Amino acid sequence: MPTKTTYRTKAFRPSDIYADEVKECPDCKCTERNVDYQRAEISCKKCGLVLDEEIIDLGPEWRAFDHEQKNKRTRTGPPSTYMISDKGLTTTIDWKNKDIYGNPISEDNKALMYRLRKLNKRSRISGRGQRSLALGLSELHRQSSRLGILGPVREDAARIYRIAARNNLIRGRSVESMVAASIYAACRRANIPRTLDEMAEMSMVPKKQIGKNYRFLSRELNLKLKPTSPADYIPRFATKLGLSGEVQSKAIDITHRASQKGFNTGKGPTGLAAAALYIASLLLGERKTQKDVANVAGVTEVTIRNRYKELAELDIGVSL
DNA sequence: AAGACGAAAGTGGTTGA
DNA sequence: TCAACAACTTTCGTCTT
Numbered sequence: 406m407p408t409k410t411t412y413r414t415k416a417f418r419p420s421d422i423y424a425d426e427v428k429e430c431p432d433c434k435c436t437e438r439n440v441d442y443q444r445a446e447i448s449c450k451k452c453g454l455v456l457d458e459e460i461i462d463l464g465p466e467w468r469a470f471d472h473e474q475k476n477k478r479t480r481t482g483p484p485s486t487y488m489i490s491d492k493g494l495t496t497t498i499d500w501k502n503k504d505i506y507g508n509p510i511s512e513d514n515k516a517l518m519y520r521l522r523k524l525n526k527r528s529r530i531s532g533r534g535q536r537s538l539a540l541g542l543s544e545l546h547r548q549s550s551r552l553g554i555l556g557p558v559r560e561d562a563a564r565i566y567r568i569a570a571r572n573n574l575i576r577g578r579s580v581e582s583m584v585a586a587s588i589y590a591a592c593r594r595a596n597i598p599r600t601l602d603e604m605a606e607m608s609m610v611p612k613k614q615i616g617k618n619y620r621f622l623s624r625e626l627n628l629k630l631k632p633t634s635p636a637d638y639i640p641r642f643a644t645k646l647g648l649s650g651e652v653q654s655k656a657i658d659i660t661h662r663a664s665q666k667g668f669n670t671g672k673g674p675t676g677l678a679a680a681a682l683y684i685a686s687l688l689l690g691e692r693k694t695q696k697d698v699a700n701v702a703g704v705t706e707v708t709i710r711n712r713y714k715e716l717a718e719l720d721i722g723v724s725l
Numbered sequence: 726a727a728g729a730c731g732a733a734a735g736t737g738g739t740t741g742a
Numbered sequence: 743t744c745a746a747c748a749a750c751t752t753t754c755g756t757c758t759t
Contacts, residue, residue: 613737613738616738671748671749672749672750673749673750676749676750694727694728694729695728695729695730696727696728696729704750704751705750705751705752706728706729706730707730707731707750707751707752708749708750708751710729710730710731711749711750
């Protein structure tokens with residue numbers, strides 16, 4: 406990814422970003438590019454060679470049909486927020502009338518300090534709603550891009566965040582953690598759940614806090630989310646492990662049969678998904694170690710073993 | 726030598742008084 | 743608010759391939 410941030414226009418287009426650093430395609434030496442946002446890939450227009458993948462979409466959040474919408478819907482400016490916001494490093498002026506050495510401030514300066522405090526406070530508060538929302542949305546954009554979340558799911562996350570902001574649910578919580586919680590909720594709603602570990606890793610927010618905020622959001626906004634099904638995790642885990650589609654469907658089959666026997670109650674869905682994948686990989690001869698599966702699923706080998714033992718006792722055709 | 730297995734102790738979150 | 747509790751993790755020793 407290019408790291409240059411020389412463009413400062415309000416609504417830049419992704420194609421502009423790459424315009425000044427198009428390199429020749431090593432295959433056919435042409436310089437024309439296709440940018441595919443669905444797959445997040447840049448490929449050569451002539452020969453189709455993929456030149457860059459997992460690009461970050463820095464474009465506007467929504468489509469706009471007239472000038473007013475364009476102003477409203479475009480997120481505010483370049484990825485770095487140095488120009489706009491204080492990046493959370495707000496300056497406050499102490500209420501004590503002491504200087505940094507602890508000496509009292511002179512009577513002359515007291516009036517000055519009073520005025521400064523007042524102005525500082527006022528400038529910080531004014532327009533906070535608008536500004537923090539813009540900040541939140543750009544943070545949301547950054548995080549969802551890193552997770553590879555696009556389209557409707559991202560829009561849903563943005564909607565959740567906006568509603569939360571409107572209902573004053575962000576106050577007292579960090580923007581990053583609430584954004585992460587919104588994305589987490591949107592993913593679950595779309596049945597493509599991310600684990601809390603994944604969310605924590607990319608948002609730099611402790612897992613605990615994301616979970617807490619997520620529960621808070623779902624309670625306050627009545628999101629009515631069902632517990633995640635282990636089957637939802639399987640395709641993603643399987644892909645990461647490089648397992649075939651057959652193993653995937655076998656694993657999904659196992660989780661379905663297990664849930665028919667009322668097995669999935671109270672257990673973590675990722676553990677069960679991992680165990681099902683492990684078993685399926687053994688049955689179909691694409692052996693993966695417990696350790697590999699455990700790493701991808703974010704559980705330990707011990708958990709896989711336990712689930713695996715329990716599944717074997719369940720009489721659903723899983724026996725070794 | 727790596728992977729699988731299991732026991733035991735520890736951890737963080739939920740529940741019910 | 744606190745203790746009990748279930749699920750899961752960490753750690754470690756032993757067995758298997």
